[in-house]
Each structure stands twice: as structure tokens, then as C-alpha cells.
Amino acid sequence: AxxxxxxxxxxxxxxxxxxxxxxxxxxxxxxxxxxxxxxxxxxPSSPPVHLRRRHALVALVAATVPPPSSPERASALPLAPLGEVKRVGGDKRTDLTAEKVRDQLERDLRDGQYFVTGNLTREIFADDCRFTDPTNDVVGLSRYLTALGLLFDPATSFVDLYDIKVTSPDTVEADWQLQGYLRFPWKPRVEPYTGHTVYSLDPESHLVRSQFQTWNISGAKAIAESFTPTTGPET
Structure with missing residues (x-):
């Protein structure tokens, strides 16, 4: 004390x-x-799992880099708990059209629920893809997957895909709703919110190079929910 x-x-x-x-x-x-x-x-050199997760969340918030207007700094200040950028998945699918990429993203969102599970098709994302939302800016597919594994409880979290379409030769856009619980002992609940995601594709390979999200809630509200305890989902 x-x-x-x-x-x-x-x-x-x-x-x-x-x-x-x-x-x-x-x-x-x-x-x-x-x-x-x-x-x-x-x-302590080896704190309990629940403390490591809490510290990871604090670090994620503390290490959030500036808005997308500063891409250089986003690369220079990686999120410490998420490790180095690593190659993940198999050979990259550089033969797909924008429409095929959209179709795969639709399956990954609707069936794979990848915003809360991490079950996305790694072969359609560049390994150095940038993932930006109102609370975090992560450079690297492997880091993004690590972040998802720290945050959402896939058993109690859900993504409802409203629409996904090709809006330009190098752009796919999606509208969705997300809700659920985070993987922390105090069982914080993420109340339903809607989001819009813009996927920017590489002009030559058509790999996803950027995933940019906007929400109908502020980043401050999302962070506050992360630290608000609940009794957990009703059984």
C-alpha cells in the first residue's frame, strides 16, 4: 500500500x-x-495468466500508435506484447480477383467469425498488412492474430455481417455488428456496436494490405467497457 x-x-x-x-x-x-x-x-518473473492478460490489455492501450496519418510511426513503434512480424499461413494467393477476395472475406466473417476468433484465410492477407481501428493500429498479420487471441472469448462473442462488396478494383468494404465478452477474469462485456471495414488490396497481387475499421462508438467507450466488470453471460 x-x-x-x-x-x-x-x-x-x-x-x-x-x-x-x-x-x-x-x-x-x-x-x-x-x-x-x-x-x-x-x-514477479512469471505472473499468473489473468495478470498477464490484464497487463497485455494495458500495454495494448498504452502502446496504441497515432492515427493513420502517421504510417511511419506505426511501423516504428510496434505493440510490445504482440512480438515480431512473422510469416503465417501457406503460399499467398496472388491469383485472385477482387471479387474472389471479397467472397473469401465473406466466408471468413460470416462462418469464421474472424474478428473474434482469428479464423481468417491467412493466404489472402499480406504478412505486413496494417490493421487499424479506433483503439489500435497493428502492423503485421501475425501480431493482429496474437491480439485477437488475447481479447475476445469466441464462445460468447459474435459477428453479424450485414454486407460486403467490391467498391473499386482495389477495395472491398463490409458492414457488420459485433458483441460479446473479453477473455479477462472480470468478464467485461462488449455491448453491440456496428462497424465499417475498408480492405485495401495491393494493385498487383490483390493481397489485403490494409484493414481499416470505423465504429459507431468511440475508442474511449470501447476501452472503458474493457475494464468494466460483469457477472458474465447468462446461462
Whole structure:
């Protein structure tokens, strides 16, 4: 417990190499003189799973990079918990038309529920694909899949696809609704919200190079829901 004679401030930072760290400093208050400092080095080397997940969520929020207007910085400041960009899946499907890519994305969303399960067709996404939404900006397909594995409980989360269509030779767009629960001990519920996704395809390979989402809720509301405990789904 922090003594009543001190007050603390906390900040999470990301180094240029992608290592996320948390520092806490304390300064004396008018009620007394005290100084204290703490860093992540004092944490247990192997915290329980529920704490690792909570820390991962905090790191995801803290390491969120600036809006899409700064693509260089998005690449320079990777999200620390998500690891390096790795090649995933089989040989990339560079022979597909935009219509075929749309058809596969429709199956991945409607049947695979990939926003909450990660069950997407890896072969139609570039390994360095950029995934942007109001709360995160992730560069790398492997990182995105890791993030999905940390967040949603696929048994209690659902995606309802409204529509998906080709809107230009290199663009596919989708409208959908999502709701469910996150994988944390306090069982936070994600209330139903609607979203619009723009998939930008490489002009030559037609691999998905960018997935850009907008929601009908703010990023602040989404983050607040992530830290709001519930009793879990009704059984």
C-alpha cells in the first residue's frame, strides 16, 4: 500500500525497439516527506495468466500508435506484447480477383467469425498488412492474430455481417455488428456496436494490405467497457 504521505504518478511508454515499460514515481505531499520509485523490474518473473492478460490489455492501450496519418510511426513503434512480424499461413494467393477476395472475406466473417476468433484465410492477407481501428493500429498479420487471441472469448462473442462488396478494383468494404465478452477474469462485456471495414488490396497481387475499421462508438467507450466488470453471460 502507498503511504498517505505520498502520491504517485504512472505512465506507460514504448521504446523505439517496441519494449513496453511501466514506471511509477512518488513525490512528497504536504502531509509528509516521502519518496519512492518502482519499475516493472520488481514484478514477479512469471505472473499468473489473468495478470498477464490484464497487463497485455494495458500495454495494448498504452502502446496504441497515432492515427493513420502517421504510417511511419506505426511501423516504428510496434505493440510490445504482440512480438515480431512473422510469416503465417501457406503460399499467398496472388491469383485472385477482387471479387474472389471479397467472397473469401465473406466466408471468413460470416462462418469464421474472424474478428473474434482469428479464423481468417491467412493466404489472402499480406504478412505486413496494417490493421487499424479506433483503439489500435497493428502492423503485421501475425501480431493482429496474437491480439485477437488475447481479447475476445469466441464462445460468447459474435459477428453479424450485414454486407460486403467490391467498391473499386482495389477495395472491398463490409458492414457488420459485433458483441460479446473479453477473455479477462472480470468478464467485461462488449455491448453491440456496428462497424465499417475498408480492405485495401495491393494493385498487383490483390493481397489485403490494409484493414481499416470505423465504429459507431468511440475508442474511449470501447476501452472503458474493457475494464468494466460483469457477472458474465447468462446461462
Amino acid at each position: 502507498i503511504p498517505t504521505t505520498t502520491r504517485s504518478t504512472a505512465a506507460a511508454t514504448v521504446s523505439p525497439r517496441g519494449a513496453c515499460r511501466r514506471t511509477v514515481t512518488a513525490s512528497a505531499s504536504p502531509r509528509g516527506d516521502a519518496e519512492a520509485s518502482s519499475s516493472s523490474s520488481t514484478s
